[in-house]
Amino acid sequence: MATSLGSYGQTGPKSRAASSRKKPSRNAPLVDPRLPLDPPSVQNYRRYSPSDQQDFSTTVGAYQYQHLPQAKPAKPRRLKPGAVVFGWHPYWMSNAYVNYDFSLLTHVAYYGYQANNLGELSLAAPPDQGPENLIREVRRQNPACKVLLTISYPAAEGARSLLDANQMAAQNRLLAAIVQHVEAAKADGVNLDFGPPDQKPQLFSLLQRQLQQQTDTLLARQGKLSASSTRLQKQQALLAPAAPSLLVLAAAKDSLADVAYALGQEQNNLALEIEAHRKLAPQPPKPPGLIWGTVVQWFDLDEKAKADFKTAKEIYERAEKQLTDQKTALKAQNTDIRKQQQLNARLTREYIARQETQQPGLAENKAQLTQLQELQTANQSQNARKQQAKQDLRQRARSYQYVVPPSMRPLTDHSQPLQDFIARLAVRLWARDSSYLITLNVPAVDSTGTYRNLQAVQHLVRLFIVKAFDYTPYNQIVPGALAPLHPSDVWGQHSIATSVDYYLKQGTVPRRQLVVGFPHLAKVWKVDSLGNQVVGDKYPPTYWTNWQLRPRLPQEEIKLDLASLSRTSSGLAPDQFGLPAPQAWWEDSASLAPKYAWLMKQRLAGVGIWALGYDDGSPQVWNLLRASFTEPVIPISATIPAAQGPLARLYGLRHVLLLSGVVVIGFLLVGLLVALFRRADSLIPNPPLLSVVALLIGLCTLCVAGYLVWFGQLVVSGWLLVGTGTAVLLLLLLLYRRYWRRQILP
Known part of the structure; x- marks a missing residue:
């Protein structure tokens, strides 16, 4: 039987400073610029489960991780040339680095520095959990591994951002603080995390309540319209529909003849267009002679010609398919017109026969015909309003952004200020030491376009890391996969492939500088009896580290979703009797293996891990990294036993x-x-x-x-x-x- 998750709907204990902070007055500013800003939910330890928060070290003398013996590989291995394995060590993981295999990491970023709107940089960790111990351990195990300091500032795209042109004094203060902390910690550089924050739970709940109210109103209107439509249909059934007059049938006949003639002309023109299009079919490049053909085959001189022919052929086939579809559509329309002409002829014959037999009763039905037309007009109007109400409901339910007031959507484009800030940071860092590195975290979905022109700073930034940690806020399909590999109708249009394609298609980021960061955690939703998320401030979803979730998962309930290549389970025990089981989605070595393979096929730089230590005690992740990004080391003594010295x-x-x-x-x-x-x-x-x-x-x-x-x-x-x-x-x-x-x- 699965172990209960407990009250995972709680938001966790607040800090003493937060509990003693007074409530701001109505006229006070919304955010105190002196306070550090809350990071996104995945990077905020308060959004994790109570079990994880008990293990997280956020106070002096908290939980300390024990060193676990690691099995050494049978044969020595080393990282492949150019491979990048980037890992974040959050400050709340304390000394979990004692179980890291630093020989498999090229970069380690210490996540613990937060900036505010005044440009002040503070360390969120307790004094005994700074980056110094981590850096000493990395230097001892793998001197080639680079240690960076992550600088978190989630309000870079806000309306009152630190990157604005009128905040130059605050920018200079932050730049000086970054250089000072890097030199004091003896780090190898910085990792800038200026991504946008997630939507606040209060805002999402407000939007959900507004949508629910509008949905109830529209459903009530739809019920009234359905009752009115049923009543009108019954009244219409009591009145026999009047037969169309001879003039109406004659006008319809002429109209159908005109339409048939126009369709015939279109078919003729389309046939000529198809014939002309087929004459323009691309011809494959002529094969060269024997000698020149051999030279071309050696040096791939015909690669461009083949590529041009392939492109031209695809364009030709696409155009031919469109013409064929048009031809099929015109043929179907022509068939429909012929059926209507036959129906018109039959109605004309029936009208003439009816005139001969029911001539005396036509005058009596005139009043009924007028009343029926009025009822039909009213019914059509009611149906039109009902369809419009349904369309409005679907449109508003598709995305909540249409009901967000402008004051609650502060994200703006800060692409140029961000580039200027990176350039000024590079100048200050390299003035002290030219070997300092700058890496930049980029959001999975660039909703404001701030990260669309990164080619201006690609010579300053060593790595661009896509934070593909959680796509559910973007796809708005919950519960759902955290990191789907490809877009689908099931889990939405945003995925790892679309994020990578966004940064590569514009030429903004070279492939060898792009790293994809993967989550090593789970997200758990409380669901209702239909499997939908219970939205609200009372039961928000919570994150779980893999090493806390793993013992609570019944093995028979674990599934691999083929559409997203993510792991899911609905076999968790509920925290209260009578409630449905919570639903969990997570990423582990089984789901990350095909994503690593896809990433290597795309010839990208490597992978990122959020966060190191979340799989503590499980060697599967390290084995996956070893199998994907390392190669065996062949010692010289194995090939030349007597080879020594020069x-x-x-x-x-x-x-x-x-x-x-x-x-x-x-x-x-x-x-x-x-x-x-x-x-x-x-x-x-x-x-x-x-x-x-x-x-x-x-x-x-x-x-x-x-x-x-x-x-x-x-x-x-x-x-x-x-x-x-x-x-x-x-x-x-x-x-x-x-x-x-x-x-x-x-």
């Missing part, structure tokens, strides 16, 4: 030495060929010199070809031999035609 160093540089030799031989080959063509009149009369030059050309060619074959860049085949022989014959023929037959034979 010989071992030379063997380690064998690839560089071989490449240098091949480059020199290549230059010699080019020089010999140029000399053979330009000085052939001096070489040909001297057979020994000509033989030496020809022999050197052959040896140089064999050396270059052998090097390419050895490294797998060239495959020996029959076509290669035929092409080489043909090239030699052409060279001899050219020499003969140009020089040899000019010689005077004895």
Whole structure:
């Protein structure tokens, strides 16, 4: 039986300072600029479960993590060249770094510094939980791992942002504080976290209540309209519908004939357009000759032509599909018009027959016909209002942003101020030490466009990290997947793939500088009997670390959602008898493995981990990182047991030495060929010199070809031999035609 989650709807204990803080008056400002701003929910420990908050160290002398023995790999491994594994260590995780495998990390960011609107930078951690101990541990285990200080400022896109032009004094104060803390902690740089905050629970609850009231009102109106429509339909059924007059049928016949003629013209024009379009079908590039074709195949010279042909073919097929769809639609319309013409003819015949039999009763039905027309008009008006009410309901329920007043939507575009701030920070940091690094966290969904022009700072920022921690606030589908890999109709249009595509399509971020941060946590919702979230201030969703959630999950209830590649479970025990089971969505090694594989296929820089220590005691995450981003280390002694000293160093540089030799031989080959063509009149009369030059050309060619074959860049085949022989014959023929037959034979 699953263990109960307890009262996870509570928001957790407040700090002593927060509880003693007085309530602001009505005329006081909404936010005190001297107070640090609350970070987003995933990065706010108060939004986690009570069980996690008991373990989080936010006071002096709190819980301390115990060192767990880690199994060493059977064979030594090292990170692949260029791979990035970025991890955040939140200050509330205390000394959890004793169980980190720093050999698998390239960057570690200490998350604990918060800035306010006055430019003041403060450390949120207790005095004994600063970054100094973490930095010493990293230096001891892996000196190559870079340690950064995360600077959190969630109000960068607010209406009164620190990045505004009129806040230059506050910016200078913050820049000086950042440089001072980096130097004092002896860190390797900074990690800027200026992303927008999440919607406040109070605001979301207010919007939900407004939507609920509007929904109730619209549903009541819909019920009244349905009753009126039913009553009108009954009255309409009591009155026999009057037959259309002969004039109406004649007018309809003429109208149908005109429509049929217009459709015929459109079909003819479309047929001509299709015929002209097929004449413009792209032709594949003509295959080159045997020799040139071999050269093209070696050096991929026809890659652009193939790509252009593929693009032109796709455009042609798309246009042809559109024309075919238009043809099908016109054909369907033509068939419908013919049916209407047949119906018109049948009604005309029935009208004539009725006139012959019911001529005396037409005058009596005139009043009924007038009354029926009035009822039909009223019914149509009522139905139109009902459809409009339904449409308004769907439109408002699709997104709550339409009912948000302007004063509650303060996010603005600060792209240029953000770039200026990064440039000024780089100048100050590099004036102290040019080796300092700057990394920037970017939101998963750039709703304001602040991060759309990052190419201006890509030479200043080493890594751009996408915070793909929680997509449920963007997709507005709850409960739902935290980090879906691809967009879908099930979980919404925002996903990891769309976020990566957004930053790559604009050319703002190079692939080797883009890192995707993944959540190593769970989100738990209290749901109703239909599986929908119970929204409100009383039961907000809470975050759980994986190591706290794992013991509470019944293994038989764990599922992998194929649409999002995320893990879910509805088998958690409710905290009160009679309530439905809470629903949890989370990411772990099983769901992250296919996402890591997709990321490597996209040739991105690497992954980020929010947060280190959330999988404490579970080696699966470290094993996944080891399998995805490391390679085996082959010691020199394994290949050359007797190699010691200078010989071992030379063997380690064998690839560089071989490449240098091949480059020199290549230059010699080019020089010999140029000399053979330009000085052939001096070489040909001297057979020994000509033989030496020809022999050197052959040896140089064999050396270059052998090097390419050895490294797998060239495959020996029959076509290669035929092409080489043909090239030699052409060279001899050219020499003969140009020089040899000019010689005077004895």
